Amino acid sequence: MKRIAESELIINSRGALYHIDLRPEELAGTVITVGDPDRVAVVSRYFDTVEVRRQHREFVSATGTYKGKRITVISSGIGTDNIDIVLNELDALVNIDLNTREEKPEKTSLNIIRLGTCGSLQADIPVDSWVAGTHGLGIDNLLHYYAFEQTEEEVGLLQQFVTQTQFGSQFSQPYLAACSVQLLKHFVEGYHQGITVTCPGFYGPQGRVLRLGLRNPGLIEAFTHFSSGAHRIANFEMETSAIYGLGRLLGHHCLSLNAVVANRVSKTFSSDGGKAVTNLIENALDKIAAID
Numbered sequence: 001m002k003r004i005a006e007s008e009l010i011i012n013s014r015g016a017l018y019h020i021d022l023r024p025e026e027l028a029g030t031v032i033t034v035g036d037p038d039r040v041a042v043v044s045r046y047f048d049t050v051e052v053r054r055q056h057r058e059f060v061s062a063t064g065t066y067k068g069k070r071i072t073v074i075s076s077g078i079g080t081d082n083i084d085i086v087l088n089e090l091d092a093l094v095n096i097d098l099n100t101r102e103e104k105p106e107k108t109s110l111n112i113i114r115l116g117t118c119g120s121l122q123a124d125i126p127v128d129s130w131v132a133g134t135h136g137l138g139i140d141n142l143l144h145y146y147a148f149e150q151t152e153e154e155v156g157l158l159q160q161f162v163t164q165t166q167f168g169s170q171f172s173q174p175y176l177a178a179c180s181v182q183l184l185k186h187f188v189e190g191y192h193q194g195i196t197v198t199c200p201g202f203y204g205p206q207g208r209v210l211r212l213g214l215r216n217p218g219l220i221e222a223f224t225h226f227s228s229g230a231h232r233i234a235n236f237e238m239e240t241s242a243i244y245g246l247g248r249l250l251g252h253h254c255l256s257l258n259a260v261v262a263n264r265v266s267k268t269f270s271s272d273g274g275k276a277v278t279n280l281i282e283n284a285l286d287k288i289a290a291i292d
Ligand code: R1P
Pocket: 034, 035, 036, 077, 078, 079, 115, 116, 117, 118, 202, 237, 238, 239
């Protein structure tokens, strides 16, 4: 196996990966990712025990057990650029030998579940409800830097998306990656399902106008009206497509669950978004603990 150079995989003086500051033995096989670093304390508050807590930049983490299941919760901060770091470093912790700097011959698959917040794009997916993303549709560009192959189903859905929304060449080419069906089946009751669009920003890329005009003012409404067979766009946020795309390339099982804090059709905002997220965390932790 080829040795990975010091410049490519940065290991700190603790023997931990540079950005997330975790060592292999400090990572559990089940990983919860959250955007907000403060949400790590909210999730780990439910743990029976916490064996390690780390913090470096926006990457706050805690590893412990919940109802006996070993779980790591880690914050990514906002955006797919941060997901590039978190997913690659999580994978390196299990699939690269940090002593020899060589890829391990036997690979380990992590279960990676995002617990985040999102905006709903459907009138019947109200604020404070939860969405399980069946697919991440990326308008963010990250996966184009990797040799990423889409399945036939993904290519077909994407073509429909481009045609129906007239998603123009002034933007980066969109990409699509499905969630882990294996994980999704544990999160049916209580969850809306649909495609999650991942945006490269919160304002213009999500159609919000404060003082700046938009290149394509009808884009978000076109997302709401998109449909292909049983598929429609449920929501948008800023990380899911990269988690699904990189997760699949690296051989991990990924699912993104998001609490709706804003509904962009009814123009409503959750009066207590924090409570909606806490409810999601409580529900998801019990379901995660029950996964074999
Ligand atoms: C924007 O406010 C942030 O909230 C959503 C978006 O994806 C973006 O990261 O998720 P988190 O609440 O998990 O950060």
